[in-house]
Amino acid sequence: MTELSNTWFAERMGDHGIHSSYLEDHHPAHMPCLEIRRLDWAHAAEEAKRQAMRLVAIWAVEIVEEDASKQLYTYMALAHKEHRHVLLRTPIHHENPEILSISKHFISACRMERHIQDMFGIQVRNILDARLWIKHEHWPEDAHPLLYDFDGKTPMLSDPNRADIDYEYVPCDSECVYEIPVGPVHAGIIEPGHFRFLAVGEKILNMEERLGYVHKGIEKRMQGRTADEGLKLAGRISGDSTVGHSWAFAQACEYAANITLPKRASYLRGILCERERIANHIGDIGAICNDAGFAFMHMQCARLREDMARLHAEIYHHRLLMDNITLGGVAHDLSVEMREKLIQQTRDIAAEIEHLRAIYADTPSIQERVIGAGIVTTDEAKDIGLLGYVGRASGHSPDERIEEAYAPYDDLDVAIPKGKLGDVSTRMWVRFEEIANASRMVIQCLETLPEGDIQTPWNLPETGVSGFASIESWRGEIVTWVHFGENGIIECYSVRDPSAINWLGLELAVRTVPVPDFPLVNKSFNCSYAGHDL
Amino acid sequence: MLRIMRQIIKVGTITEPLPTADGFEQLGAQLKGKIKQRFQGSLAIRFVDAGSCNGCELEVHAANNAYYDIERFGVSFTPSPRFADMLLVTGPVSINMKTALEMTYEAMPAPKLVLALGDCAANCGVFGQDNYAIAGSVADIIPVDAVVHGCPPTPTAIIQGILQVMDSHHHAG
Structure with missing residues (x-):
């Protein structure tokens, strides 16, 4: 039995008569997975809400057991500021696949539950919104792609009888x-x-x-692949968050395989992730201003973003940093000269952004547009569980770099900006602050880069183990769960991009906003469609 | 305002007479010539993401930044397919985007040029043709004049691709 380090929620559930048992083939131990009875599913969610936990994700899987029988499960991941993540799972009957909805406790569960209904045909009872979601109307009615027996290899044809259903x-x-x-x-x-x-x-x-238009069957596609193949796919879940998604995937696999990274590799990952954060925030700041007609800022930001892309091409062989994270490490080491270049550029860009920020703050035409536009209140943000810069701008700021404090962030001075007003202006402010903080961390990593290897040899995970990871990408927390079958082949997989939650915030933010302000507010959220639709 | 002017002057014109080995400037000149010849100096492109991961979008944006500035060659992006000379499509075509892509293509006037941009548009990339959620590569759904590989293609490759479409004789006459 692995040592249990996180028993807090099991005890809280126990207080309310919810029995749970730890799964031994789940890693890591500090983010444990507990099996509960199906009839306790909604009670557990209610208890989590009472304990001020946040819903991280809910998903379903079909696992082939040792005796070759198939078993459906639903999973729920919850997080508490101090007590970290905990996963709950419960078995679902094959003959009568149904589960109680938890969407009245956690509103963000609703779309994920619709995803479960679409993909597995599991009935989610008492769901607040039972409409189809990822499964568009033209799909054959009995198509549930994530069921084990569904043929995932043949392009699915539309059902002509359903073509006209709206x-x-x-x-x-x-x-x-x-x-x-x-x-x-x-x-x-x-x-x-x-x-x-x-x-x-x-x-x-x-x-x-x-949404759902760019659904590419990523979760199904992952099945039957090696972790290496999976990593390449994970890096293309959302192109702008390629580092975040690859890291989350690699980390989940590394937990499952029980390998630890050399310190140097963690630092190098931190540099990649923070550089990705800076590049995306810069691009977005420009684009937000552009949507309000302030083209000057857009031109300047696009220039800085391009400077970063070019240095990335030179050092990391990819303008967007794709395929730079490997299982157990990173693909490219940094020479002293490269480090100098990165430090210099990070410093220069941070300084340029501060200069641009002063101009932005001083330009009434853009300030008029962003101040007070598209507000999400703190209560709403907490209710939905908004993530990343969107959450931070509204006074809700879960940050895995602080809460989970995975390497290298346990060594770094992570500071997170805490906004309150929740308007476009505050989201802009948070992004400017994050650029400054991320730049500082990049430089800190580069200056204190530990010596050593950049790679731990990859081990095949044992049959039947699963790994779970939570990484703070530039958009917010990405969680990945991977379950391995024989010979290190991925049997089931689930990922939750922060957009799956933050899209809900946008719907709230644009109420009573003038129609022409929608692009501006939308850009300030910049949720990923690809990351949501999978 | 003064500060904005100062910043603009300080940065100066960064648009590149690129000394690069990949000959961006020559490509641009060729493209400009072709656009002048075939489209009276202005090529309107309608962009459609048919299922991309958004990596290609970032590079199309980059092609519009001040370094590359493809607008100087006469290329502009239009919000409506009704004004579009060319369709620029990224991503494998997802089953949920197939109809929208077909309708966009239908809505275009002749010559209906199509550029399939990126590995996914070319051959479905990592998402694969053997995938329930993928209707096929772009060429499986609508007629394609040229294909640009890359994951994602660089801004230079994008210009090259546009040039290639202009050179294609698919729609000649």
């Missing part, structure tokens, strides 16, 4: 309300998704998202 958006019969459908193909160079606006005069009454 998604039922929230209706409004009032005469003064008009609808604006937008997407899935948007006006700019961005990802696809549909937004349905209900507007009165200039103002948005309600905006509803319809």
Whole structure:
């Protein structure tokens, strides 16, 4: 039996008569997985809510047991500021696959539960919204791609009888309300998704998202692959967060295989991740300003972002840093000369951004647009469990670099900006602050880079083990769960991009906002469609 | 305002007469010539992400930054397919985007040029053709004039691809 280091939630559940048992083939021990009875599922969620925990994710899997029988499970990951993550799982009957919804305790569970319904055909009872989600209307009714027996290799054909079925958006019969459908193909160079606006005069009454357009079957695709192949795929879940997603995936595999990274490799990962954070924030700051007609800022930011991409191409052989994380380490070591270059550029860019920030703060035309636009209150942010810069701008700031304090962040001075007002302006402020903090951390890592290897040899995980990891990407916490079968082959996999939660915040933020402000507010969130749709 | 002007002057013109080995400037000049010849100096592109991971989008954005500034060659991105001479498609075509891609293509006027951008658009990349959620590569869904490989393709490769489409004789006459 592995040593238990996190028994807090098991005890809290025990106080309420919820019996749980630890799974021994789950890693790491400080983020344990507990099996509970199915009838306790919703009670456990209720207890978690009472203990001020945050819902991290809920997902389902079908595992092939040792006796070759198949077993469906639903998983729930919860996090507490001090007591870390805990996973709960419960078995689901094959003949009568159903589970109680937890969406009345955690609203962010709702879309994930719809995902479970779509992908597994598990009935989620009492769900607040039972409509299809990732599964669009044209899919055959009995298609549940993540079931083990579903043929994931043949492109699925639309059901012609379902071609004319429309998604039922929230209706409004009032005469003064008009609808604006937008997407899935948007006006700019961005990802696809549909937004349905209900507007009165200039103002948005309600905006509803319809996503799933870029669903690529990533979770199914992962099955049957080696961890190495999986890592390449994970790096392409959301191209702008390639470091974050690769790291989360690699870390989950490393936990499952029980290997620890050399310190130098962790530092090198930290540099990659923080550089990715800086590059994306810079790009977004420019794009947000551009959406309010402040093209100057966009041009300047795009220039700095390009400078970073070019140095990345030179040092890391990839402009966006793809494929730089390996199982057990990183792909490229840094020479002294490269370190000098990175330090110099990070310093220069941070200084340039501070200069631009002063100009931004001093320009009334942009300030008029961002201040007070698209507000998410602290209560709302906590309710949804908003992540990353979106959460931080609204006074809800879970940060895995501090809470989980995985290497190298246990050695670094991590500071996180805490906003409160939750408007576009505050989200901008948080991004500026994060650039400054990340720059400091990059330089700290580079200056104190430990000597040693950049790679621990990869070990095949034992049959039947699973690993779970939580990484603070630039957008917020990414969690990955991987379950291995024989010979180190991935049998089941689940990932939750921060966008899966933050998209909900956008719907709240744009209420009563004038329609033309939508692009501005949307950009300040910049949720990933690809990361959400998988 | 003064500070903005000062910053603009300080940074100066960074748009590159690229001394690069990949001959960006020559490519650009060729492209500009072709666009002048075939489209009276202005090529309107409609961009569609048919299932990409958003990596390609970042590079299309980069092609518009001040270093590359592809607009100087006459390339502009249009919000509507109705004005588009060319469709730039990224990603493997997901089953949920197939109809939208077909409708966008239908909505374009002739000559309906199509550039499939990136490994995914070319052959479904890491997502694979043997995937329930992927309808196929771009060429499986609509006629394609040129393909650019890369994961993602660099801004230079994007320019090259656009040039290649201009050179294609698929729609000649």
